Amino acid sequence: MPIILDKVSHVYGEDTAMAVTALKNISLVIPDGQFIGLIGHTGSGKSTLIQHLNGLIKATSGNIYFNGEDIDADDFDKKRLRSKVGLVFQYPEHQLFETDVFSDVCYGPKNLGLTQKEIQLRAYEALKLVGIEDEYFYQSPFDLSGGQKRRVAIAGVLAMKPEVLILDEPTAGLDPEGRDEILDQISKLKKETGITVILVSHSMEDVAKYVDRIIVMNRGSVMFDDEPKEVFRHCEELESVGLAAPQVTYIMKKLRDNGYDVRDDVTTIEEAKTEIIRYFSNLKSAKTRG
Amino acid sequence: MLRDITLGQYYQTDSVIHRLDPRVKLAATIIFIISLFVFNDIAGYIVAALFLAIVIKLSKVPFKFMVKGMKAIVFLLIITVVFNLFLTPGEPVLRIWKLTITKEGIKLAAFLVIRLSFLIIGSSVMTLTTTPNQLTDGMESLMSPLKKLKVPVHEVAMMMSIALRFIPILMEETDKIMKAQMARGADFESGNVIKKAKSLVPLLVPLFISAFRRANDLAMAMEARCYRGGEHRTRMKPLHYVKRDFAAYACVALYLITGAAAGRIAETVCALL
Numbered sequence: 001m002p003i004i005l006d007k008v009s010h011v012y013g014e015d016t017a018m019a020v021t022a023l024k025n026i027s028l029v030i031p032d033g034q035f036i037g038l039i040g041h042t043g044s045g046k047s048t049l050i051q052h053l054n055g056l057i058k059a060t061s062g063n064i065y066f067n068g069e070d071i072d073a074d075d076f077d078k079k080r081l082r083s084k085v086g087l088v089f090q091y092p093e094h095q096l097f098e099t100d101v102f103s104d105v106c107y108g109p110k111n112l113g114l115t116q117k118e119i120q121l122r123a124y125e126a127l128k129l130v131g132i133e134d135e136y137f138y139q140s141p142f143d144l145s146g147g148q149k150r151r152v153a154i155a156g157v158l159a160m161k162p163e164v165l166i167l168d169e170p171t172a173g174l175d176p177e178g179r180d181e182i183l184d185q186i187s188k189l190k191k192e193t194g195i196t197v198i199l200v201s202h203s204m205e206d207v208a209k210y211v212d213r214i215i216v217m218n219r220g221s222v223m224f225d226d227e228p229k230e231v232f233r234h235c236e237e238l239e240s241v242g243l244a245a246p247q248v249t250y251i252m253k254k255l256r257d258n259g260y261d262v263r264d265d266v267t268t269i270e271e272a273k274t275e276i277i278r279y280f281s282n283l284k285s286a287k288t289r290g
Numbered sequence: 291m292l293r294d295i296t297l298g299q300y301y302q303t304d305s306v307i308h309r310l311d312p313r314v315k316l317a318a319t320i321i322f323i324i325s326l327f328v329f330n331d332i333a334g335y336i337v338a339a340l341f342l343a344i345v346i347k348l349s350k351v352p353f354k355f356m357v358k359g360m361k362a363i364v365f366l367l368i369i370t371v372v373f374n375l376f377l378t379p380g381e382p383v384l385r386i387w388k389l390t391i392t393k394e395g396i397k398l399a400a401f402l403v404i405r406l407s408f409l410i411i412g413s414s415v416m417t418l419t420t421t422p423n424q425l426t427d428g429m430e431s432l433m434s435p436l437k438k439l440k441v442p443v444h445e446v447a448m449m450m451s452i453a454l455r456f457i458p459i460l461m462e463e464t465d466k467i468m469k470a471q472m473a474r475g476a477d478f479e480s481g482n483v484i485k486k487a488k489s490l491v492p493l494l495v496p497l498f499i500s501a502f503r504r505a506n507d508l509a510m511a512m513e514a515r516c517y518r519g520g521e522h523r524t525r526m527k528p529l530h531y532v533k534r535d536f537a538a539y540a541c542v543a544l545y546l547i548t549g550a551a552a553g554r555i556a557e558t559v560c561a562l563l
Binding site: 079111 | 467470471473476477491492495499
């Protein structure tokens, strides 16, 4: 189910003295099955943009098409849209409310009006997907650790079986271990189910490691929209808007500047490792030959 | 939807009214409200209306912001008008079935509408032109004589400013949780009363939890900075009266005298003509 944004703008507090333009003429195509990283400085309009995608905020001007249908049309079923486009907010654990983990995850599918059996099946699957063990199912969600709470909350959205999953800074405030767990699970989920995933983040490392397309937002406009490699080539421009390329990209650039003939469009540690090994083994073989 | 509540919202402009000492504004508002209930003739209300109009004009706040606050009391107004119209004994004017409208009833209803709407607009002017912090500072300073009677003035003022400070935060939080639950298919609008009330559980539970969490964090942060109440605390911005504040007090006094005497002045003018 592709999503198409056509010249979408959004103004907060329109017609008041405090009007703020959050989005300016955004046009994007989000095809099926992509893993997209949405990055931008605080206040660049990321969160506003993603709330448009499932109809929580109405565009001030412009149109959004989900599977070819205009989502602001009067006869468009927003509830159905929200079940297809799952949105996980920042600090999603703050939305937990039920007495036990399992019923909280059931809340979403229950709102879809499914049968009891289907609801429970989906909740079970979703909890398994995020790696929550059976022993936690009937505990209060408030007794879990931060990372577990967050995974339960993500399961609450996954249980709706969305075709597009949007995560707004899913790793904010987690320790490195919790962060890697969540991101690995998301990428596993992406591989297993083939759904579209949009990951909002300002950690370049996180994004570079997983996604196949990066959209950089700056002051309500799209600044870059390309493959990670291509985007991180512009590291000076990224820095000028308060972002940066992954650290490893800088290391490779430095190496290159110091006369080592390595590629500098490397974005993950794995790639860097292979590249450096390649460089030195070439060097070695050149030496033995010479 | 939650942003429609104007009562208690600050509107930033650069005006004389904004720059006045909060104590002046508080005292003037209280005097204005009392005056509304003391005046009991049309002439007095004309003076009050003029006074209010001048203050609004000076404050540079768009009039529609003041009227927004009125929406909240429309229902109350209608009820008081209806009761006063039909239940005031006196000279009958109109008879509908068993209900009679009396001359006194009309007068009373009209006065009540004027009083209540002026009261709301008058206090809106104050809250729109004074930041919550200034307001509580002013209150603390005005009430400080009560300290002698062992009233915990500083603590009360602190609680008020914290409460006021938390309103926008909690409103934002409500908005966020509502959206998060809507993303999970929640529906807060349709259904009957019971269904609607039930649908609020996923909103209220997280909201309460977050309110407690925030309160806890704040208490912790205050304690970490050794906060221990009002004794010996100094201020970064102590309140000082300047010339314009005394001028404002004079204006309020002038208003009060003209308003109280307006009826008699009008009578003499009429008699002379």
